[in-house]
Amino acid sequence: MNALLLVSFCFASAARAAQTMDMSKAPxxxxxxxxxxxxxxxxxxxxxxxxxxxxxxxxxxxxxxxSVPGGSAALPAEDAGMADALAELLSDGxxxxxxxxIADAAELFGGSISADAAPDSFLVHAxxxxxxxxxxxxxxxxxxxxxxxxxAEVSLRRANMKEELxxxxxxxxxxxxxxxxxxxxxxxxxxxxxxxxDSIERILRDRVAAxxxxxxxxxxxxxxLVGDLGRSGAESAVQKHFSSWExxxxxxxxxxxxxxxxxxxxxxxxxPKSSQVSFFLGNPAAREDSPVYFDLLVANGVLGGxxxxxLVRDIRETKGYTYRIGSRLEHRLTASVxxxxxxxxxxxxxxxxxxxxxxxxxxxxxxxxxxxxxxAKSYLAGGFARELExxxxxxxxxxxxxxxxxxxxxxxxxxxxxMAVTPDSVRxxxxxxxxxxxxxxxxxxxxxxxxxxxARFSKKPVVSVGVDGD
Amino acid sequence: xxxxxxxAAALALLSATGAxxxxxxxxxxxxxxxxxxxxxxxxxxxxxxxxxxxxxVSRDASVPVVAVAMIVGVGGRHEARGRSGFAxxxxxxxxxxxxxxxxxxxxxxxxSFGGDNNASTHEDFTFYYEELPSNALAVxxxxxxxxxxxxxxxxxxxxxxxxxxxxxxxxxVDNQPYGAVMGVEMAARSFENWQNAHPVIGSFEDxxxxxxxxxxxxxxxxxxxxxxxxxxxxxxxxxxxRRLVTAYFTPIKSKPRPAHLxxxxxxxxxxxxxxxKDEHAKLPALGVTWKGAPARGTVSxxxxxxxGNALFSGKSxxxxxxxxxxxxxxxxxxxxxxxxxxxWDEYQAPGLFGAFIVHKKDQPFAAVKELIAAQTARxxxxxxxxxxxxxxxxxxxxxxxxxxxxxxxxxxxLLQSTLLDGDPEAANRELSRILAVTNEDIRRAAAAHLKxxxxxxxEVTAGGVE
Numbered sequence: 001m002n003a004l005l006l007v008s009f010c011f012a013s014a015a016r017a018a019q020t021m022d023m024s025k026a027p028x029x030x031x032x033x034x035x036x037x038x039x040x041x042x043x044x045x046x047x048x049x050x051x052x053x054x055x056x057x058x059x060x061x062x063x064x065x066x067s068v069p070g071g072s073a074a075l076p077a078e079d080a081g082m083a084d085a086l087a088e089l090l091s092d093g094x095x096x097x098x099x100x101x102i103a104d105a106a107e108l109f110g111g112s113i114s115a116d117a118a119p120d121s122f123l124v125h126a127x128x129x130x131x132x133x134x135x136x137x138x139x140x141x142x143x144x145x146x147x148x149x150x151x152a153e154v155s156l157r158r159a160n161m162k163e164e165l166x167x168x169x170x171x172x173x174x175x176x177x178x179x180x181x182x183x184x185x186x187x188x189x190x191x192x193x194x195x196x197x198d199s200i201e202r203i204l205r206d207r208v209a210a211x212x213x214x215x216x217x218x219x220x221x222x223x224x225l226v227g228d229l230g231r232s233g234a235e236s237a238v239q240k241h242f243s244s245w246e247x248x249x250x251x252x253x254x255x256x257x258x259x260x261x262x263x264x265x266x267x268x269x270x271x272p273k274s275s276q277v278s279f280f281l282g283n284p285a286a287r288e289d290s291p292v293y294f295d296l297l298v299a300n301g302v303l304g305g306x307x308x309x310x311l312v313r314d315i316r317e318t319k320g321y322t323y324r325i326g327s328r329l330e331h332r333l334t335a336s337v338x339x340x341x342x343x344x345x346x347x348x349x350x351x352x353x354x355x356x357x358x359x360x361x362x363x364x365x366x367x368x369x370x371x372x373x374x375x376a377k378s379y380l381a382g383g384f385a386r387e388l389e390x391x392x393x394x395x396x397x398x399x400x401x402x403x404x405x406x407x408x409x410x411x412x413x414x415x416x417x418x419m420a421v422t423p424d425s426v427r428x429x430x431x432x433x434x435x436x437x438x439x440x441x442x443x444x445x446x447x448x449x450x451x452x453x454x455a456r457f458s459k460k461p462v463v464s465v466g467v468d469g470d
Numbered sequence: 471x472x473x474x475x476x477x478a479a480a481l482a483l484l485s486a487t488g489a490x491x492x493x494x495x496x497x498x499x500x501x502x503x504x505x506x507x508x509x510x511x512x513x514x515x516x517x518x519x520x521x522x523x524x525x526x527v528s529r530d531a532s533v534p535v536v537a538v539a540m541i542v543g544v545g546g547r548h549e550a551r552g553r554s555g556f557a558x559x560x561x562x563x564x565x566x567x568x569x570x571x572x573x574x575x576x577x578x579x580x581x582s583f584g585g586d587n588n589a590s591t592h593e594d595f596t597f598y599y600e601e602l603p604s605n606a607l608a609v610x611x612x613x614x615x616x617x618x619x620x621x622x623x624x625x626x627x628x629x630x631x632x633x634x635x636x637x638x639x640x641x642x643v644d645n646q647p648y649g650a651v652m653g654v655e656m657a658a659r660s661f662e663n664w665q666n667a668h669p670v671i672g673s674f675e676d677x678x679x680x681x682x683x684x685x686x687x688x689x690x691x692x693x694x695x696x697x698x699x700x701x702x703x704x705x706x707x708x709x710x711x712r713r714l715v716t717a718y719f720t721p722i723k724s725k726p727r728p729a730h731l732x733x734x735x736x737x738x739x740x741x742x743x744x745x746x747k748d749e750h751a752k753l754p755a756l757g758v759t760w761k762g763a764p765a766r767g768t769v770s771x772x773x774x775x776x777x778g779n780a781l782f783s784g785k786s787x788x789x790x791x792x793x794x795x796x797x798x799x800x801x802x803x804x805x806x807x808x809x810x811x812x813x814w815d816e817y818q819a820p821g822l823f824g825a826f827i828v829h830k831k832d833q834p835f836a837a838v839k840e841l842i843a844a845q846t847a848r849x850x851x852x853x854x855x856x857x858x859x860x861x862x863x864x865x866x867x868x869x870x871x872x873x874x875x876x877x878x879x880x881x882x883x884l885l886q887s888t889l890l891d892g893d894p895e896a897a898n899r900e901l902s903r904i905l906a907v908t909n910e911d912i913r914r915a916a917a918a919h920l921k922x923x924x925x926x927x928x929e930v931t932a933g934g935v936e
Contacts, residue, residue: 021717023570023616026579027608033534033705058532059875060510061868100795103785108861110868129868307581375582382584382603388533390875 031419032378035385037397037411041231045243048219053234054226054398056391062227063111063127063395064140067403070215070251071121073189073332078202079211081195083117085157085203086211090115090124092153095146099153102139109135113143119190120254120333121403122215127392130228134237141241144216147209154205161200168194169467172278172444173343175269180280180339180442182469183267188257190332196468217247222402226395257335260284264439266458267465270447277349277445281356282339283435285329289406295429296329296338298421301376302368303327303359303434304340308375310359311340319355321348331404338433346445350453353441357457360439363430367423381415511898512880514701515708519716521724522696526884526894527711528703530877536704537877538610539599540618541885544692545592546670547733547818552679555635555672556688558591559680562631563689564598565589569620573627576613583609591670593811594818595889601878604705608714614700615718618693625682632677639671647750651757651930652810652826659744660759660822660926665733696724699888701881735820738762738924749933753801754831756838757928759824760920763807766819766891771807772904773915774823775814778806780854780862780912781845782825788845788858793827799838800829815883818890823919835929846920853913863905870901 041053072083091113092099106113110129113136115122124144128136168174178194185191223242225234260283286293304311304327311325325342344352387393401410443454447464454462514528549556567573580587585602600610643649654669661667700719702711738761748755764770781788782805793800805825807814812821829838854862873879880897887896 021721023612023620025570027612029583029606029608032603032605035533058530060871061875100785104861107784107786107865110864110871129864129871132864308578378582378603378606379584382606384584385533385535385603386584386586386601389535389877 032381032385032415035381035388035411035415037388037394040398041234043235045218045239047243047245047247048217048221049238049242049245050222051234051238052222052224052398052402053229053231054224054394055228055230056226056394057228059391060130060228061111061127061391062130062133062136062225062229063125063391064137065126065224065395065399066122066124066140066144067222067224067399068122068124068144068216069120069220069253071118072192073119073254074215074251075211077189077192078199079207080192080199081161082199082203082208082211083122084195085154085161086208087115087117087122087124089149089153089157089208090143090147090212092157093148093150094142095148097142098150102143105135105139108132109139111136113139115143118403123399133227133229133233134240137237137241141245145245147212149205149209149212151205154203154208158200158203161195161203162197165195165197165200172271172274172276173341175271175467176278176280176341176442176444178467179267179269179444179465179469180282180440182465183265183440183442184260184282184284184337185257185335186260188335189254190257190335194468214248215251217250218242218245219247220250222399224395224399224402226391226398254334257284260438260440262438263460264437264441264458265460266441266443266454266462267469268447268451268454268462269442269444269465269467269469271444272446272448274444274446275346276343277346277443277450278341278343279349279353279356279441279443280339280341281353281439281441282337283433283439285336285338285433286429287336288331288404288410292425292429292432294417294421295425296433297380298373298376298418299363299368299426299430299434300327300329300338301380302372302426303363303430305376306379308379310372311342311356314359315342315344315352315355319348319352321345321352321355325356333404346449349443349445349450350456353443353454353457357436357439360434360436363434364427364436367427370423373421373423373426377418377421381418384414384418510874512703512874512884514703514884514894516894517712519695519720521720521722522694523719523722524699524888525711525715526699526701526881526888527706527708528701528880528884529706529708530703530880531705534604534705535601535877536604536607536610536702536706537599537601537881538607538614538700538702539597539878539881539885540614540698540700541889542596542598542693543594543697543889544596545594546668546672547593547665548692548731549665549668549672550731551664552676553684553688554668554676555670556676556680556685557596557692558670558672559628559631559635559677560685560688560693561589561591561596561598562635563623563627563685564617564621566624566627566631567622568616569622570616571613576617579609579613585610592816593666593670595886597882597885599878599881601876607702607706607711611714611718615722618695618698618719619722621689621693623682623686623689628680628682628685632680635672635677636674639674643669643671645750647752648748648755648826648828648930649750651746651748651755651928655744655746656757656759656810656824656926656928657822659742659928660761660824661735661820663733663735665731666735666820690725691727694725694727695719695722697727699885701884703881703884704877733818733820735761738921740923741925741927743927743929745929745931747931747933751828751930751932753828754833754835754932755826755828755928755930756835756842757810757824757826757930758805758839758842759810759822759926760924761820761822761926762924763819763821763823763919764915767896769907769911770915770918772900773907773911774807774919775904776859776862776866776907777849777854777912777916778809778814778823779866780858781849782806782809784865786861789825789827789842792845793829793838793841797841798830799833799841800827802828816886816890831932839927843922846916850913850917850920853909853916856909859909859912867901867905
């Protein structure tokens with residue numbers, strides 16, 4: 001009887017609440033709650049290896065990422081692709097294990113191990129169930145210290161890289177990207193982002209082993225551990241597996257990228273009969289620790305950072321020139337760039353490029369609406385919060401902050417600084433960092449159909465380039 | 471004061487409706503313990519609205535993010551003859567606008583908060599989710615309530631979405647190498663009951679024949695609050711979730727549903743073989759299904775989950791090693807319990823145990839078949855090697871834990887357990903039970919279910935040009 005009364009009381013109040021719900025418009029919501037990365041502990045081994053631990057006990061998992069200074073910028077242009085091959089080959093054989101045995105061992109700790117070459121560093125990543133963290137660190141230590149680069153695996157890698165290169169070169173967007181970085185970072189190691197047939201031929205066992213010996217060293221390297229692991233357990237396991245690692249001096253930072261030409265230049269790679277023109281265009285941007293970075297981040301959001309942005313709404317939804325368009329900020333250790341990318345129908349190429357440059361100019365000339373700014377801010381804040389949902393996301397953020405040498409509180413103040421951005425501050429940042437008249441513009445498409453039409457976008461003649469941007 | 475009383479009433483209602491969310495800890499310790507703690511349990515509470523909609527709430531405030539998901543008890547197996555593809559067509563309609571949300575508005579509202587959303591249609595259910603910053607929880611609930619309570623179904627939208635679905639079928643099934651074999655033929659030939667045999671994607675004929683009235687009546691029949699369970703997982707106060715969900719969803723009335731169509735399947739009637747020509751494939755392939763796979767919640771079901779992984783999953787698996795590495799007869803191997811219809815945990819019986827092997831041209835079908843039959847016979851006689859079983863269990867535990875890392879993953883697991891096991895708490899007990907499977911369980915399940923007379927073989931000949 002008593003329970004029945006309670007139940008009906010509950011229904012009555014529910015019905016009352018329901019009557020007052022206004023379905024005609026979206027409910028008003030409050031600001032997003034602050035997001036903080038869990039606290040971290042840091043220490044250094046005697047050999048110079050820096051260790052960062054973020055204890056995160058939300059899931060019984062642990063991940064480890066070792067960042068070694070160097071990466072693709074550490075190898076000369078004629079060795080393009082060698083850094084990627086080196087990274088891939090780390091888990092293809094060691095002094096005591098074949099590639100299958102490495103894969104089996106990773107399966108037995110409930111995870112995986114892999115590596116890749118970023119522009120400024122090698123990243124070796126492993127993950128495991130947390131009760132098997134020791135086995136994971138043991139294998140991680142083995143692959144970075146004692147890779148054997150078996151001859152058969154190296155030649156297989158060469159063969160696969162050639163096939164991948166051929167397949168990639170069939171994609172206009174790939175070619176446009178290669179040419180864009182070649183020009184935007186001209187004269188700098190960052191300019192090379194893809195191998196060539198010749199550079200792949202130079203990926204020989206002894207040369208890979210020599211590059212590994214030169215670059216893989218504890219000094220300057222950082223091991224980031226995230227997950228269900230406490231300080232004392234982590235400290236003894238890292239000591240056990242990494243303290244006897246020895247090496248020379250770390251690879252030094254690359255120099256800043258030289259200032260690019262101050263006049264807009266259009267580069268064209270001819271792809272006869274292509275039904276689309278792939279555009280990459282951009283200019284240097286602010287580093288993430290710049291005082292105006294968040295203003296520029298929101299400016300990019302308003303311009304082309306989400307589905308609701310100006311470029312998507314206008315170029316895709318209203319004009320229908322393309323299915324895909326977007327702009328983003330990219331960061332290397334000593335260079336940042338604002339980059340817009342879109343494949344458009346060949347007939348619409350000139351109109352689309354004109355419209356994109358027009359949007360850039362408008363970002364400089366007048367402040368966006370308060371609504372646009374609010375929308376870009378909540379989109380960015382929401383995406384940031386969702387990224388920290390997983391250990392992988394937390395590890396990625398911590399690693400990025402360390403590798404890019406951002407302030408330690410960069411992510412803890414992220415949402416607050418984002419929320420402080422105003423329409424006026426967006427316009428001011430756009431006026432400095434969106435420079436349509438000075439952009440590097442790359443087009444990949446049918447030159448017969450587009451070369452003349454693109455000529456009006458540059459005072460100099462359109463520059464024809466080859467498959468590697470040269 | 472009033473708020474507190476309301477909360478007390480809420481708790482009373484919770485126990486009155488028999489929710490399992492506050493199960494005492496002893497219920498957990500009664501599960502056989504295997505090795506280290508398998509996975510954290512998903513703590514949740516539950517309530518049911520007056521209209522019958524059940525809601526599960528699990529709080530995790532570690533980041534300000536919340537997942538809202540709904541499982542609707544309608545899938546391909548609920549479709550009547552002549553209506554194939556309707557459940558999936560309807561999933562598309564749910565994004566086409568409702569009384570207060572214009573076409574395209576659903577995505578835009580969510581994106582403006584940095585949120586994400588999607589949906590999928592399966593044999594036994596349709597799944598919808600939104601993942602977004604927790605301050606915007608009310609927006610997701612408003613969007614869902616508007617589409618469940620006041621979906622706008624127009625002739626034009628139906629026509630558009632029929633074309634979109636047909637394009638999806640062309641892309642994923644008709645023009646995809648092996649798409650038609652795995653997506654249509656294998657189920658169609660393995661099952662005898664049309665309810666199980668027809669594909670979720672449907673046929674062009676049935677889709678083209680769909681009228682506005684048909685689509686509306688399908689919605690009325692199945693998108694009823696008492697056929698929906700919602701999960702809200704993440705940074706949300708359960709009392710606030712209850713207040714909002716009650717306010718938004720209580721006004722929606724439940725509607726009667728047609729009787730559940732009969733999905734029982736006759737026992738296998740002996741070994742069968744079919745030849746299928748695939749115009750898009752460049753290499754021949756072998757497909758196989760074993761009918762009569764055991765029901766969820768049984769030891770042999772759990773044993774076949776692990777056996778499927780041991781045989782087909784990853785580079786360490788038996789058939790990858792035997793077919794791709796050692797004999798070099800095949801280029802790819804996939805399979806397991808549920809294959810090719812679904813993952814092992816996303817369907818209700820009847821299911822299949824199946825595999826698909828793309829093999830080299832110079833290898834005759836019979837040779838590949840022989841290697842598979844030899845492996846299944848060996849497992850039926852000897853089970854797995856101890857270290858093999860250990861590796862498969864570690865991998866399984868790690869996959870399970872990873873799937874629960876996200877709020878969406880936890881919501882999905884709670885909702886599938888609610889609908890398919892009849893109890894959300896199954897989400898918390900199944901891992902330990904799967905890890906408790908013994909080698910003898912596996913041997914026995916292989917002997918009982920992977921018999922020659924339950925197998926249907928598909929010889930896929932390649933019609934595509936190299």
